[in-house]
Amino acid sequence: MSIRNLRNTAALALMLVLVVPILAACGGAPAAPAATTAPAAPTEAAAAPTEAAAAPTEAAAAPTEAAAAPTEAPATNTGNAEPGVLRIRMPGGSGSEPDNVDPQQSSFVGEISFIMMAYQGLMSFDKDMKPIPGAAESVDVSADGLTYTFKIRPDSKYSDGTPLTAKNFEYAWHRLANPETAGQYQSLACGIIKGYSEWSAAACQGKTMTETLALDQTQLEADYGVKAIDDSTLQIELAAPAPFFLSMAALWIGAPVREEDAAKGSDWWYDPANYIGNGPFVLKEWDHGNKAVWEPNPNYVGPLGPVKLKQVVYNIITESQVAFQAYQNGELDMLTVASEDLSAVQTDPVLSKEIVNTVGSCTFYFGFNNTKAPFDNIKVRQAFAQAFDREAWVRDIFNGLGNPTQTFIPPGFPGYEKTDQWSFDPAAAKATLADAGFPDGAGLPEIKLTYSASARNNARFEWVANQLKVNLGIDATLDPVDPTAYSALTKDKATSPQMYYLGWCADYPDPQNWVSLWATTGQLADRIGYSNPDLDALIKQADVEQDPAKRADLYAQAQKILVNDVPVVFLQNDGGPVLVKPYVKGVTAETITPLDYWLGFFNMPNVDVQP
Amino acid sequence: MTAYIIRRILWQIPVLLIVGLMTFAIAKITPGGPFDTDPNRRQLSPAVEKILKQKFGMDLPFWHQFTRYMFFDFVENPKTGETEFQWGALGGNFGPTYSSRGSRTVQQELFGDRSGKPSRFYYSARLGLQALLLAVVLGIPMGVLAALHQNTIIDYVLLFGSTFFASLSSLIVGFLLVIIFAVILSWFTVIPDWSDPVQPWILPTIALGSIPLGFITRLTRSSVLEVKRQDYIRTAQAKGLGDQVVIWRHMLKNALLPVVTILGPMAAGLLTGTLYIEIIFQVPGMGSLLVEAIGKRDYSMITAGALIFVFFLGVANLLVDIAYGVIDPRISYK
């Protein structure tokens, strides 16, 4: 062997030495295989991830290094936490920057959690999701349930010190209905407030904008049911009794945007100087694409104050793995972890102590196109409902992030009716399928499972297909579709896929927000072509019923029909474990609600950070 | 030369138009629209969707939408009923973004100030230039060194070192850097503080630069080897010119050609932002915005992204072609 050959061999050896530790470090987090020499203590394996991850780089040289770790008591990493400063990831799932935070135009979770920091509606929610007075001091409902009179809190001010009066709320509620606003949630109040549908003719009656604006705007505005009687009294007249209206008055759509701010152009909200509200916080700085910094509003009056926190920072982090690292590194104080990370969290001695269990506000389900074979057959749908192991789905695929459910309204929400009508029972499922005329799946057309394409969803639906195979003997094919195209497909029963995965999240805590969607013309039933006249009749009656007990009973009956008809198979609610640093006070399982814009929002006066 | 440059610039006009047309058309025919976002939330009522479509001119015939976007149009204000002249992309107006419900324009989002902060374009361009600089400053000497020591351990180590990071997805490389330097060593924070002029830039520059680095190193090595054996180098060596002079004066100059070629598209790509690096290091740049725009079917933003990219690509390629002439005077443009 020549010298040159020898050198080449050495180079290759060097390459291997280089590549192994680097790749091992790439495994990164706890329990990287390279760190296996560490002693068995279960607590240690995932100990401080920093140690485990550090180990691989030295693993080849000194495996004993890792062994030293167990003597240190595991403690959370406080990082650069400061007293009174709450640092969280931008709420709203994807962690990305809200596109528009104009209250009368917004519709997404991230946008709403931005708005509700700076503004407060007439009403707010308590920890039991009951509507309580917010900016209003009190509310008076007339006996016929048609007139709501709100008294604004005396001496209410905006964060810049200017007075907040009933006129400001009048402006905001008028702005919501004004056809020129053309907000995405404009249709929400159609038919509820008196004169709303007439004025907002484009959104409520489907007229074109030109036709709508050609109507007598002044007259329509004058006929609209929202009026400031005086500086402290706002009167809202409804078109029909709507017992859920107080919840609706707590939503972002009625946030008191000032006329002088909104007049600064369509992107008035982009500059924090214009984003002046009556909410618990003031937008101090908005570094777009990076972070938003909030400071307490000294003029705030309402149930969310006085605020102990000195600052809240919304960080824009779109990749959940990065957010998880930031949390572990002490740069975030709370985090909703991705389901994939949960099993690491649960076996980690530090992180597992920081788990707080939450209840979700969404329900996910398998939708069937009720107009297409074989799912036009109720027996087939029922067989699918019985054949699905929801427990295993939540346990194995979501690692416990969420809770299995068999009904639509999530537990904890008013109107929740527990049922176990469709508990997992493969034998019964097979019998029902045979009953439907397809013994062992014979004779069924091809079953195609459509879902929004992503790496994460691929693994999930591979699991589902496997379930159908094992429990019903059906060979389903998987059909991932680009998320936006998927959304478009699922909007209409004509294009709606045969079988697909979807969810619904609460707008406001009232059964009307859930059950009414399944009336023939309701938003969800219409998408899949489901219709049941009995259900329609019950919903119609319940939506306007004044007596709470009677109303609850009507919704319960409606839900029974819904569950029995299986237009869709309800699977699970969201919620489940989230991480909260131990030094964050006031955020516990008891004090958080499914409606929180961030965990503990409705327990704001008690939330504090004390590292 | 001047005539050549002018001709090249004129050529850019049809290129811009065709790219604009094709991107606009493809974006429009892709199923799903700007109002089909989160399927788990309340969907827009068909009536509201109709209003919004009208507001954005989506009810017009395709050619009309395109000319409005690209050139100009007379737009009727539904409120006053008056007709107003409005420039299109060629006049610097890329239109309102759909995701902001029309309240912000594309040029505001990309180039406008973010309330006193530098624009998104600034972040992407600065990061891209830094990464390119890093790759060139390290890659060319590494390539020359590897070529001069062909098939020795130096060669192998340099090649391996420069290729290793490029052999992984930048998602993984970026994340690896975060774990090592921010989590383990605590030299940086996972969440960047962009008010610091240096700190937050270091890791993303390294991560982004590592990809072209491998390519530039290997390309330089390859061309140096090529040139090394050409006659004039041999002649120069025979004349007794010192090793260093030979390398730097003759060899490098000729070896640069393929490297310079590849720099053009590379620069355009790096300048307009890179998705993964922006995601991992939370850089408020253009790349993530443009990719998100595809998911949101933000037609004006998508088309603007393609137009801006082709503009930079044209400029970069023109510069490259001029550089050819400078590096190798035998190449002439008539």
Place this chain on the structure above:
Amino acid sequence: MATSAQTIGGANALDRSNQKSRSLWADAMRRLTRNRAAMVGIIVVILYILVALFAPLLAPKNPVEQTARNSLRPPVWVTDNPQRVPNPENILGTDNNGRDILSRLIFGTRVSLIVGVVPQLIILALGVSVGLVSGFAGGWLDNLLMRITEIVASFPDLLFIITLTVAFRETLFGKAFGGLLLIFTAVAIISWTGMARLVRGQVLSLKEKEYIEAARALGIPTWQILFRHILPNTLAPIIVSVSFSIPGLIIFEAILTFLGVGMRPSVDPTNPLPTSLGQMMQEGFSNLSSGPWMLLFPVVLISTLVISFTFLGDGLRDALDPRDNG
């Protein structure tokens, strides 16, 4: 690679007439076998090809078989965590669906090799011919072709692929080989431009060289100059570029998966192409904290493959360099 002894000889004859004529391939082979790194590269690539070919024989399990209560098992030698006991049947552990990682890796190499190589052929054919013509013809044709490459290069590739996958979702073209056929075609259509510009740059420089002018003066037909004298001399940068874009394509496939437009998932136990290394890498990334082995193994395989291609490419380049007689 239309090179032959005469080709190189012809080029050499003008500048180095004393060089004894030896077969190019024999020369190249000699140089290649002397290059240890390149040999290792070749061996690794051949190993991968063998694994890909004989995947069904090598894989201990079916790659799509999901076992209940067997998810996220660590590799067998990781025994330090009593809550995570390895299953001796799954040597490299399991993923979050309880599938055997080793078997998936073995099958995954198939797709990754195909993804890396097949579109490359289309890219080569398009890129080299456009580059040659453009550089050699010059003038308006050059200008036109280069502007076309700019148009294609600035095409939003992602959008293009999304559009194609959605548009052809229900057709045979969209479904063939788990959607891979469509992805190949789309990727090739938008990726040849770099190659074209690279070749053009080389040609621009070569065509002014003395021997080309001499050949012209001798009245050798244009096509002959093009194919016999110019093309062989552009081979080196082409090979480097190809050996570099193979890994690029493998990674691009993973990016597409990340964005939800990659290959279709499959639960069909008879599917010859059930997953890819890129897809496994992406899945591993999301499971980084809970199952680092899910990321580690595909990453090791991909980077080994990529680096092997790199060394092989460099070795080939050196071996094909006609002037290297060392």
